[in-house]
Amino acid sequence: MADKTTGATAGAAGRAPAADRPDMVRNVVLVGHSGAGKTTLVEALLAATGTISRTGRVEDGTTVSDFDEVEVRQQRSVNLTLAPLVHNGIKINLLDTPGYADFVGDLRAGLRAADAALFVVSAAEGIDGLTKLLWEECASVGMPRAVVITKIDHQRADFDAVLTSCQNAFGDGVAPLYLPHDGGLIALLSQRFIDYSGGTPAVREPSGDTIDTIEQYRGMLIEGIIQESEDESLMDRYLSGEEIDPKVLIEDLEKAVARGGFYPVLASGAGIGAQELLEIITQGFPSPLEHPLPEVTTIDGGAVRALACDPDGPLVAEVVKTTSDPYVGRISLVRVFSGTLRPDMTVHVSGHGLADRGHEDHDVDERIGTLSSPLGKTQRVTGKCVAGDITAVAKLARAETGDTLSDKDRPLLMRSWTMPDPLLPVAIHAKSKADEDKLSQALARLVAEDPTLRLENNAETRQLVLWCMGEAHADVLLDRLAKRYGVEVERVDLRVPLRETFGGRCQAMGRNVKQTGGHGQYAICHLEVEPLPSGGGFEFVDKIVGGVVPRQFIPSVEKGVRTQMERGVLAGYPMVDVKVTLYDGKAHSVDSSDMAFQIAGSLALKEAAGKVSTLLLEPVDEISVLVDDDYVGSVMSDLSSRRGRVLGTEPVGTGRTLVRAEVPELEITRYAIDLRSMSHGTGAFQRTFLRYEPLPGHLADKVVSAQHDD
Template identity: 40%
Template sequence: MLFRAGVVTRPGRVENGNTVLDTQPEEHDRTQSLTLGLASFEWADCRINLLDAPGYADFVGDAMTALHVADVAVFVVDGVSGLQVNDELLWQAAAERSIPRIVFINKMDKERASFDQTLAGLRDHFGAGVEPLDLPVGEASEFTGVADLLSEHVILYDTGSATTSDELPADIADREHEQHEHLVEDVVEIEDDLLARYLDGDAISVPELEHALRRGFSGGSLWPVLCGSATEAIAIDRLLDFLCHIAPAPSEVPGVEVRNGNGSDSLTCDPSGDPLAFVFKTQTDEYVGQVALMKVLSGTLHADDVLVDQRTGTKERLHNLLRVLGSKHTPIDTAVAGDIVGAIKLTDVTTGDTLAPIGSSLTVTPVEHKRPVYGIAVAADSAGDEDKLSTALAELVGDDPTLEVVRDSETHQTVLRGAGDVHVQVALTRLQRRYGITVRTEPVKIAYRETLLAPVETEGRHKKQSGGHGQFGVATVRFEPLPRNGGYEFVDATRGGVIPKSLIPAVGKGVAESMERGGRHGFPLVDLRATVLDGKHHSVDSDDFSFRMAGALALRAAIDKVGTLILEPVDRVEVTVPSSLQGDVMADLGRRRGQIEGTEPAGDGEVTVIASVPTSEVVDYPVALRSMTHGRGRLALSFERYQERPDPR
């Protein structure tokens, strides 16, 4: 598209590492798009802001981000391999947001490319509203152009230059006429007056058909299909023309829902309104620092305007507004409603922030990403880099909120989580390249816990005498295991002042501290009631520390006497797959000691399997599920409870 629009002098290829929007070294290494790219350019009499989203499933978060601010969604479908799993997921997401959708069947110049099979697949998945506007002229290496089904013209291409003709090739003439009539019948149904005239035998002009098509596309009743070849620049101009002349302008799309105090409003895209901008993504540039990509939802932004970040309340001056073309930034003076621009040198802006005039209460709801399901523990290889690593991880998450960093106080690990193993590995590569930190990785430790096997009564005695003021405290404590998630209860059942009331809490604190230090296997103790029954004190030597020690020693004696059992964390697992794979998924979860709790229909021939599975059994599950379902499975994990771990013997 950029080549056809004259923005670049030659078309780039992902496999050659010279595409405008694949700017990261990781993308060049893997020869695939991994991050959301922005290209703002002009075609004919309009400006197009192109958000290029990665297609790999691990990076679907960026595609969801793009849909949050897009006015139109273009689905580029491979004419050889057809629809991919991610296409179905994103189509549904676009439909939920009422975003008009158009399909461009690409790679029609390749061997085994099939327009008919790809179109049939589109209709099978998305319905009869899928409407081809073109037919290919020629196949594979003989693919030279398209027949426009509305005008019945043929557009042929030679090294990117287009020639239009009224003469249809003989081998597609009959089919083209048939498809033209079918298209006209579908389009005239959009407008009652056109339908009436058509039924009366009137000829409907191409401009009238285009007007109705525009209405049907914007309203979501028709999903046009074009075809061509990006590498050969065939029919790319058709797609650009469609976006400029058929697709709705920003002012014609439904208003954006914004929060206004405790309520909500619909904000129309009006250049004369109050300025409001939504930061949908931040990116770190090695030369200019953080670049905030934002969509202007209302009003007009000017360089040096001062707006308020609604999250922090901080005033932000827009020192530099930028027109973005991949990694190239061009300063501009203004940006109007509907535009997508960049800004640099902002104080504390992050992904999801709303920039509004001083005194405004309007806020845009940010994208809600699914919780990441794959994790790995990370640590700096050099102890001196630990602080640097923390800062770097925070910046990575700022640029990519689908990542998550958790510092686990129980296992003392820093865990980096992402949508899958590829997502996490790319983040680690970026970490080392961008920040120069060598990272050591290891599997995520499972946060096991322990509880007592049986009720028991013990005595904790702490006595220390070394001349002068000594230490003395004795506590008799009954320990009882509680039901799961029972927590820790401390009860004072002493009588007669055997332990001064002021020192009783110290016993409970000592027990709690000993619980945190762990049981026989070194895991924290939980689900325990400690009842102080009796004790002894000394008027001079007894103090808070002495009875904390007495409480701790009583618990250690209880552990030695009755032992503990290990509790393992259990996750709620929700797996959405095609119904044909339900049995495979349920069997696999069973092998992982999972308990199937039920199934729910998920629509479009899919089912969601719900199960409780020990956390230790799902550490690698995202990778296994992708392999088992060929990428068609979707996974959600959340902590559910602790349960007794079976004896590993």
């Protein structure tokens, strides 16, 4: 571990790192809000291992990829990206995740592919609500974690304050392993000062002014390690005043970190802390052998004996990220959990169960293309990918994010990871006919990449709707359509599907009598219409006596009524909750027909709309909002301002509350954005359609006026 030494690293620029055994791999996901310094930290680790130069360039003999390009940085800020490197013979796969809540799908994918998490917190900005929630998510599955406080050289840096906030937010077991001091780091276990002022770390004795600081924090660190130690005698020996051998403490620390019981805090700044962090990753974080595999079944749900992370075992791999490029094609980032993946082998692709979001389920065979190790824009070819490792696979035409790859003769399916629901609807249409022709294919590619995107073709409102995670997510999707696929689209106002119904009972006549020479039309029907209770649907009652309307034409009247109900009678929305009774009419022996009575039924319903009030109905959702206790009052007040009815609250865990309410859909089309702002990123909500209710008169007048203007 880095407290032992700041030893040399291994890594060759331009050479794809490869692993032959799972124990020689570490998969680490970087978690933190935007601006915390994740990407800068990745570049520092790449430079420290010689994977890239200090200026951010990597040579492979023919290609130069610049990590400092604006375009690359922008892509990394909204995408899960892989940066492989080698330190002391251990391959480290760094999974850099987006720092925006809108791209939590990529973050969840990173958690799935990793065996440990590195929480990146800025010494200048501190932690945010989303980072706290993700810490809890990692805790729920026992994922090993460490914290690195970055930007310790920033003019507004306050390491001590941020350390305290991390301990308060993350709970017990969070303790500093290093402290920043005077252009270097104090190693608390070895009680040495690592001086970075000369560019290369040099170990020195600490000066007198740091002794008190070392004693204060070192005691906290040792007590935390001993509490997690399997040697129960250590605490008694320590409390009795015995000096515990640092080697024993380091071994216990490594074990405690690997099993997720202790969370060391490190420090990083310009040119400082990379070596220490690399040692924590390679010696404190677990290898894939120590991380349980997700549940695996046959493709029809049958049980499968527990698999191990064995390169010689049956192949089970998962696509954790898909990217498409109009020139390069589709690239799939794949984590191999069992077996070994090789170029040109044929694998079975099993679907992921997200058909409701526009992602088709798969059950096909595909041939593996080139395997590579990505670094920036460069893809460095590799010969294989063993269990526990991560690779990029070229030209998998059918596989999408979340799909399972397995042996074609033994298809398997890996339990999918939890994916958040997209709750921000964005209606779009193509700018031109040329864009419209290309839009369908471009959207299919976006859907293949992003399982948090849901595509809806709403037949009722005749709108194409992208269900997104938030405004930034929507902006990125539309930008990709334009720049990557050359498809220009415009946002349009979202239409919420309303309904119409009658506000009272009345009688009306439909008269369809036309004599134009030759065969004419003759149909007269008398209807009584009345509203049904909410959810009553449609009821048609036949009260014809004496054959005034021949039996064969009674279904024709009903069909005409149903057709007009679909068209609406007020603002073009379908009618619901109506009872229609046919009680009288007239027919002609020659000129009456099926179509004549359909038209008469339709005309009768229109006439009824002119005799009695017609109501517009709006959909009402039941929503459940989960927020920190600090924001409950604001959320409840906001829901009330949206014409909502708060049903109640209940505590969830520690410090969080679930608020349940009924709110009209018209009022929550942008609630995903507003809730995030209100709750500082800590709130989440779910929505379920409940029923239709009358739209207030002043709002109904606006809808009708707008419809007539169109």
